[in-house]
Amino acid sequence: xxxxxxxxxxxxxxxxxxxxxxxxxxxxxxxxxxxxxxxxxxxxxxxxxxxxxxxxxxxxxxxxxxxxxxxxxxxxxxxxxxxxxxxxxxxxxxxxxxxxxxxxxxxxxxxxxxxxxxxxxxxxxxxxxxxxxxxxxxxxxxxxxxxxxxxxxxxxxxxxxxxxxxxxxxxxxxxxxxxxxxxxxxxxxxxxxxxxxxxxxxxxxxxxxxxxxxxxxxxxxxxxxxxxxxxxxxxxxxxxxxxxxxxxxxxxxxxxxxxxxxxxxxxxxxxxxxxxxxxxxxxxxxxxxxxxxxxxxxxxxxxxxxxxxxxxxxxxxxxxxxxxxxxxxxxxxxxxxxxxxxxxxxxxxxxxxxxxxxxxxxxxxxxxxxxxxxxxxxxxxxxxxxxxxxxxxxxxxxxxxxxxxxxxxxxxxxxxxxxxxxxxxxxxxxxxxxxxxxxxxxxxxxxxxxx
Ligand SMILES: *Cc1c(COP(=O)(O)O)cnc(C)c1O
Numbered sequence: 001x002x003x004x005x006x007x008x009x010x011x012x013x014x015x016x017x018x019x020x021x022x023x024x025x026x027x028x029x030x031x032x033x034x035x036x037x038x039x040x041x042x043x044x045x046x047x048x049x050x051x052x053x054x055x056x057x058x059x060x061x062x063x064x065x066x067x068x069x070x071x072x073x074x075x076x077x078x079x080x081x082x083x084x085x086x087x088x089x090x091x092x093x094x095x096x097x098x099x100x101x102x103x104x105x106x107x108x109x110x111x112x113x114x115x116x117x118x119x120x121x122x123x124x125x126x127x128x129x130x131x132x133x134x135x136x137x138x139x140x141x142x143x144x145x146x147x148x149x150x151x152x153x154x155x156x157x158x159x160x161x162x163x164x165x166x167x168x169x170x171x172x173x174x175x176x177x178x179x180x181x182x183x184x185x186x187x188x189x190x191x192x193x194x195x196x197x198x199x200x201x202x203x204x205x206x207x208x209x210x211x212x213x214x215x216x217x218x219x220x221x222x223x224x225x226x227x228x229x230x231x232x233x234x235x236x237x238x239x240x241x242x243x244x245x246x247x248x249x250x251x252x253x254x255x256x257x258x259x260x261x262x263x264x265x266x267x268x269x270x271x272x273x274x275x276x277x278x279x280x281x282x283x284x285x286x287x288x289x290x291x292x293x294x295x296x297x298x299x300x301x302x303x304x305x306x307x308x309x310x311x312x313x314x315x316x317x318x319x320x321x322x323x324x325x326x327x328x329x330x331x332x333x334x335x336x337x338x339x340x341x342x343x344x345x346x347x348x349x350x351x352x353x354x355x356x357x358x359x360x361x362x363x364x365x366x367x368x369x370x371x372x373x374x375x376x377x378x379x380x381x382x383x384x385x386x387x388x389x390x391x392x393x394x395x396x397x398x399x400x401x402x403x404x405x406x407x408x409x410x411x412x413x414x415x416x417x418x419x420x421x422x423x424x425x426x427x428x429x430x431x432x433x434x435x436x437x438x439x440x441x442x443x444x445x446x447x448x449x450x451x
Contacts, residue, residue, distance in 0.1 A: 009055050009056060010055070010056045010063050011056060011058075012056040012057050012058040012063075012084060012085040013058040013059075013084075013085040013086075013087060013090060014058050014059045014083065014085075014086075014087060014431065015058065016056055016057070016058035016059065016061060016063060016069075017061075017069065018059050018060060018061055018432075018433050018436050019061065019069055019436070020061075020069060020070065020071045020411045020412070020436070020439055020440070020443070021067070021068060021069040021411070022068050022410070022411045023066060023067045023068055024066045024067070024068060025409075026050075026051065026052060026064075026068060026070075026408060026409050026411070027051040027052055027053075027064075027066075028052075028064065028065070028066025028067075028068060029066065030053055030064075030065035030066045031051060031052045031053040031064055031065055031066055032051075033053075034053040034065065035048075035051055035053075047181075049074075049404075049408075049413075049415060050062075050070070050408055050413050051408075052064035052065070052066075052068065052070070053065040053066075057072070057080075057084035057085060058083070058084050058085045059083045059084065059429065059431045059432060059433070060072050060083070060084075060428060060429050060431055060432025060433065060436050060437070061084075061436070062084070062413060068411060069411070070408075070411045070412065070413050071411060071412045071413065071432075071436055071437075071439065071440040071443070072084070072413050072428065072429060072432070073412060073413055073414050073415075073426050073427065073428045073437075073440050074413045074414060074415045074425075074427055074428075075427045075428065075429045076301070077270075077296065077415065077427070078238070078270045078275060078296045078297060078382070078427045079296045079297060079301055080300065080301050080429045081273055081274060081275055081296075081297040081300075081339075081343075081348070081381075081429060081430055082297075082300050082339050082342045082343070082346075082348070082429070082430065082431065083429045083430065083431025083432075084301065084429060084431075085301075086300050086338070086339070086342060086431065088338040088339075088341060088342055089299075089300035089301065089302075089335050089338045089339055089342075091338070092334040092335055092337060092338035093302065093331055093334055093335050093338075095334065096112070096330055096331050096333075096334035097331050099330075100330060101329075101330065101331060102326070102329060102330065103330070104325055104326075105134070105323070105327065105328045106320075106323045110330055110333075112330055112333035112334050112336075112337060113134060113328040113330070113333050115333070115337055116132070116134060116304075116306070116328065116333045116336050116337060116340075117131070117132035117133075117134070117306075117308075119336075119337070119340050120132045120294065120306050120308040121308060123279050123280075123340070123344075124280060124289075124292045124294075124308045124309075125280055125282045125283055125287070125288045125289065125292070126288035126289075128288075128310055128311075129310070129311040130308055130309060130310065130311060130314070131308070131309070131311050131314035131315060132306050132307065132308040132314070133148075133306065133307050133314065133322050133323075133327070134304060134305065134306050134327050134328030134333070135304075135305040135306065135307070135324060135327045135328075136303050136304070136305060136324065136326050136327060136329075136332075137167070137295060137303060137305050138166075138167055138267075138269035138270075138293065138295035138296060138305055139166065139167025139168055139169045139172040140167075140169070140305055140324070140327075141269065141293040141294065141295055141305035141306060141307050142166045142167055142171075142172050142175065142232070142265075142267060142269070142293050143167075143169060143171050143172060144307050144322060145230070145232070145265045145267075145291045145293050145307045145309075146158055146171060146175075146229070146230060146232070146265075147317070147321075147322070148263075148291065148307060148309075148313060148314060148316060148317060148322070149229045149230035149263035149265065149290075149291065149313065150229045150230075151316045151317050151318075151321070152229075152263060152312070152313045152316035153228075153229045153230075153261065153262070153263060155226070155227050155228055155229040156192040156227060156229060157192045157193075157194060157223050157224075157227045157228045157229060158175065158192060158193050158194070158228075158229055158230050158231075158232060159193075159194050159195070159196050159219055159223060159228060159230070159231045159232070160175040160176075160177070160193060160194075160195055160196075160232050160233070161177070161195065161196055161197070161198045161215070161233050161237075162177055162195060162196070162197055162198045162200075162240075162419075163177050163178075163198055163200070163237050163240030163241060163243055163419045164176060164177045164195075164198075164232075164233070164234065164237065164240060165177070165178070165182070165234070165237070165238055165239030165240055166232065166234075166267055168182060170189060170190050171189075171190040171193075173186060173187075173189055173190075174189035174190040174191075174193040175193055175232060176239075177195065177240065177419065178239070178240070178419055194219070194222060194223045196215040196218045196219050196231075197211070197214055197215050197218060198211070198215070198237070198240075198243065198245065199211035199212070199215075199243075199245035199246045199249035200243050200245075201244070201245075201246045202243075202374065202375040202377070202386060206246065207246050207247075207248065208245065208246035208247045208248025208249035208250075208251075208252065209248045209249070209252055211245070211246055211249050212248065212249045212252035212253055212256075213252075215249075215253065216252070216253070216256050219231070219256075225260035225261070225262060228260070228262050229262070229263060230262060230263040230264070230265050230291075231253060231257055231262055231263075231264055231265065232265040232267055233250070233253070233265070233266065233267065234266075234267045234268075234269075234270065234271065235250060235266055235268065235271055235280075235281035235282050235284070235285060235287070236270075236271050236276060236281050236378070236379060236382060238269075238270035238271070238417065238425075239270075239417050239418075240417070240418065240419055241384065241386065241417055241418030241419060241420075241422075241423040242377060242378050242382060242383070242384035242417065242418075242423060242425050243377075244377050244378065244379060245285070247285075249285075250282075250285040250287045251285065251286055251287055254287045254288070254289070257290075263290045263291060263313060264287075264289050264290045264291075265289060265290065265291045265292075265293065266280070266281075266282045266287070266289035266291070266292050266293070267293045268280050268281060268282065268292050268293060268294050269293055269294060269295040269296050269305070270296055270382075271382065272292075272294045272295075272296070272297055272298065273294070273296075273297035273298060273339070273340075273343055273348075274297070274343050274348040274349045274351070274352045274380070274430065275297055275352060275380060275381055275382050275427070276352065276378075276379040276380040276381075276382050277349060277350075277352045277353040277356055277379055277380025277381070278349065278379075278380070279343065279349060280292065281379065284379055289309070290309050290310050290313055291307055291308070291309035291310070291313060291314075292307070292308050292309060293305070293306070293307055294306045294308065297339070298336050298339065298340075299332050299333075299335040299336040299339055300335050300336070300338060300339035300342075301335070302329075302331060302332040302335035302336070303329075303332055304328070304329070304332035304333065304335070304336050348430050351381075351430045352380035352381040352430055353380055353381075354434075355380070355381040355428060355430060355432070355437065356378065356379065356380045356381050356382075356383060358434060358437055358438065358441070359378075359381070359383040359426050359428075359437075359441070360376060360378070360383055362438070362441040362445075363376045363383065363385055363426075363441070364376050366385075366444075366445055366448065367385070370448060371390035372387055372388060372389075372390055372396060372399055372448075373385050373386070373387060373388075373448075374386045374387065374388035374393060375388075378425075378426075381426075381427065381428060381430060382425075382426075382427060383425070383426045384417070384418075384423045384424060384425040384426065385423065385424050386418065386422055386423050387399040387400045387403070387422045387423070387424070388422070395418070395420030395421070395422035396422050397418075397420055397421035397422045399422070399451060400416050400418070400421060400422045400423060400424050401416065401421070402447075402451040403424060403444070403447045403448050403451045404416050404424055404447075406446075406447035406450060406451055407443055407444055407447045410443045410446065410447065411443065412440045412443040412444065412447075414426065414444065415427070424444075428440070
């Protein structure tokens with residue numbers, strides 16, 4: 001391609017017109033050309049959900065190289081909660097990148113890392129004394145939370161749950177439940193990882209205390225508290241299907257952990273930072289975790305992750321035991337401080353609830369007309385529909401895939417999830433205008449009607 005026929009790129013950020021606009025089929029010719037290069041250059045293991053070449057994004061839309069503007073109901077997997085290219089994030093990143101890009105915090109510390117730690121210590125649940133360590137990705141945060149819990153307790157074992165997703169590194173693959181696509185052929189996996197049954201009200205029909213008793217019984221019989229360092233759980237499961245546990249399940253698990261000296265880790269990588277209508281989903285269930293892992297929404301699209309928790313646990317590591325070359329990179333920290341300012345001062349928690357109300361009212365109306373929607377669930381702006389075969393209640397993954405595909409072809413980005421692949425999840429940026437969200441949901445309704 002010569003320079004002269006390159007399109008003028010639209011600028012991202014909130015000035016980008018907040019509209020759905022299709023000027024070619026998806027993918028258009030420029031996007032197709034990029035995907036052809038991708039196939040020749042990028043590992044076949046790295047997939048993509050939306051077959052476009054993204055060139056700009058802002059607020060609630062993603063614009064492709066062919067000039068199509070897609071409504072974003074996925075936020076790059078729950079990352080751009082503050083809106084894509086939020087002006088405060090952009091300004092903070094630009095200022096920091098011109099100042100210095102890296103010193104390595106373990107070599108020459110800088111203020112923004114400490115300020116992010118202070119903010120996380122203040123914002124995460126519980127008013128106990130806390131400490132934080134910063135990393136690059138959710139998986140790395142989870143790995144470090146487990147390291148910290150092991151060092152603190154002197155015990156080896158870790159319990160994760162059915163339908164769990166904690167990442168793709170070796171230890172986090174072991175913690176993740178689903179074989180395809182996350183684990184198949186990638187073992188052997190890290191040892192001393194055990195799995196307990198979840199509370200999944202739509203499928204198990206158990207109340208919270210009963211589901212907790214079932215899980216605790218498995219843990220006591222098959223693992224034993226004496227060798228157990230930590231229990232790790234997503235307060236609302238993400239990849240596993242936006243599964244909201246029944247009331248009482250999480251508090252009972254926390255109580256059992258306290259009683260047995262087991263570290264309770266809440267993996268809030270997907271649920272954190274206003275997404276669920278609370279700063280952290282743990283608050284919705286009235287629990288105070290010992291350690292909290294965060295990442296996705298934390299830094300407005302820049303890679304940053306954290307482990308935050310009780311000082312006596314976080315300080316158990318010997319000096320130099322925690323860290324990493326890039327962990328708490330200054331540009332990512334500047335972005336996080338700007339995003340945290342937005343979360344706290346631009347009303348994002350009530351905004352998540354308002355977005356959730358729009359999602360739930362439209363989706364439950366759809367459910368009333370269509371028996372293939374078995375369940376509508378979630379909290380705040382983290383909402384999903386589970387598709388079933390109406391006669392049996394069996395998961396209908398083919399329908400979820402067909403609806404998602406039709407949405408994307410019609411200019412709306414949606415993501416699927418779930419152990420059975422039969423869930424479509426909605427994670428819009430909170431900057432999305434109401435009309436655009438409603439238009440996106442009408443596209444979903446049309447896609448369902450024709451699938
Ligand atoms: C995405 C996710 C992870 C992994 O985060 P990465 O940044 O992709 O490594 C871990 N836990 C949960 C709950 C997640 O949703």
